[in-house]
Amino acid sequence: MTATVGTHAWTRTETPAAPGAGATLRAEWVKFWTVRSTPWSLAAMLGLGAGLTTLVCALSAEALARGDVGEPVGAFVTWGVVFAQVTAVVLGALVVTSEYGTGMIRATLAATPRRGAVLAAKAAVLASTLFAAGTLTALAGYLGGNWFLDREGIGLALTDDGVLRSILGSGLYMAGLGLFAAGVGLLVRHTAAALAVVLGLVFVVGNLVMVLPGAWGEWATKLMPGNAGSRIATPESFNPLLLDPWVGFAVFVAEVAVVLALAAVVFARRDA
């Protein structure tokens, strides 16, 4: 072998300069967009979220207009978000657990030993992407679904109470849910386990606690992450029990923060 490994001007300084705060972020951005699970998850989010909202509005517009559904119209214009949130959970979990599944985490931490920086960069890339995708999904679903509602004369304008908030709120909720899943993923280090825990909490436990008797059941319902956080993503809710949109979201953010803080502490101490 005759090729020289090379001695480069940029390496032979006394102490190599710190690569700058953006370097870890750029690395995580490249990683995020160079695996197929990312575009697939986001396409699924858009398809499920916008598609199902449009479909359910198309199917129920006439009945809603007649007034024999008994549910508020505002609960329909972001209906698909309920399903789209699965994709945010999957993407959030995979960002972390795929590194443990493949052994990549060692390459990551060898490149950037500051584990807090790695976690922060992952969180920033994930949350910003999910916020954009969630907002776009909700907007597309609103535009599609509202077209059918408008035909029946019951459409909602963007300026109507809670509509714009729910569209941006869908983005915020997706971002929060992704971070929640990433935090759990960091704690359990296993894709299937992370998905089971988060999807179980959001879809199964979140609904089961409603059958608990009395105040217990009521407050458990209000405080479960999927219930507290999702109210912000819809102008009106099917479930009258839920906390107000921003109050609920604040609770959700606090829950996500606790999970992430716990994950950060464990991550910093654990052998890779």
Place this chain on the structure above:
Amino acid sequence: MIAAHRLTKTYGPRTAVDGIGFTVEPGRVTGFLGPNGAGKSTTMRMVLGLDRPTSGSVTVNGRRYADHPAPLREVGALLEARALHPGRSARDHLRWLAASNGIPRTRVDEVLDLVGLTAVADQRVGRFSLGMGQRLGIAAALIGDPPVVVLDEPVNGLDPEGIRWVRTLARDLAAEGRTVFVSSHLMSEMALTADHLVVIGRGRVLADCSTAEFVAQHAASHVRVRSPQHDQVATLLRREGLDVAAHGGELRVRGLEAAAVGELVGRSGLLLHELTLVRSSLEDAFMTLTGDSVEYAATPAGASR
């Protein structure tokens, strides 16, 4: 330079690395040799700051790994074969590594070229053979053009051509003045690649010496002599003060080189049918050394500094 000082790692009741100390000097290939489970990979992970030592310390060029602001420019490491996401292309894998340490993107193509993966750079690495995966791992190790290179079992899964390539690369890197630390469980491979050996077994250093010294010390040799005048030859050699043992029809002579034995016998006019230098293999020596690590740990063979 890598310097380990009383480095220890325990997992519950099990001690994987037991207070080892060694230095890896620049400008030569240092082989890190031990049977599977001896603590090589654990030690290497501690060198790279991935695992936290239970006690003791290890530094690279005077600092803990994690304290280097751009570690990939200081230390390049090949860890287990597949610290890769199978869905990502080779080029993208190197791109994120480069980005993480502020390394110019042009370096990605350079290292791809260096390891001969340019043609498959855009294929997903899940389709790579074990050997191609190892080459990519070596490309990743070299991306920061680092003065210290750590390779954990680099020849695993390589074909003979690939093994020779790694051997040459390691020697070239050392010749350029870099610190090269290569682990292996194959004594024969290390004998060809390394200038210096750190041998460990059950988490302890059993030997820390030059490869030549190790070979001289541990690979016992004798001269095999066959003659139709078996008894006369034996008597003659014993009279010269040599250690002669008869094994069936052959004599095993220790204490003199083959040529000198031949001359002695020739001068006395006796006949020889065979005169052969017999070396016990290095692999045997290694087995003997590491086979019962506890015994050797009690009587350090020039070890445990």
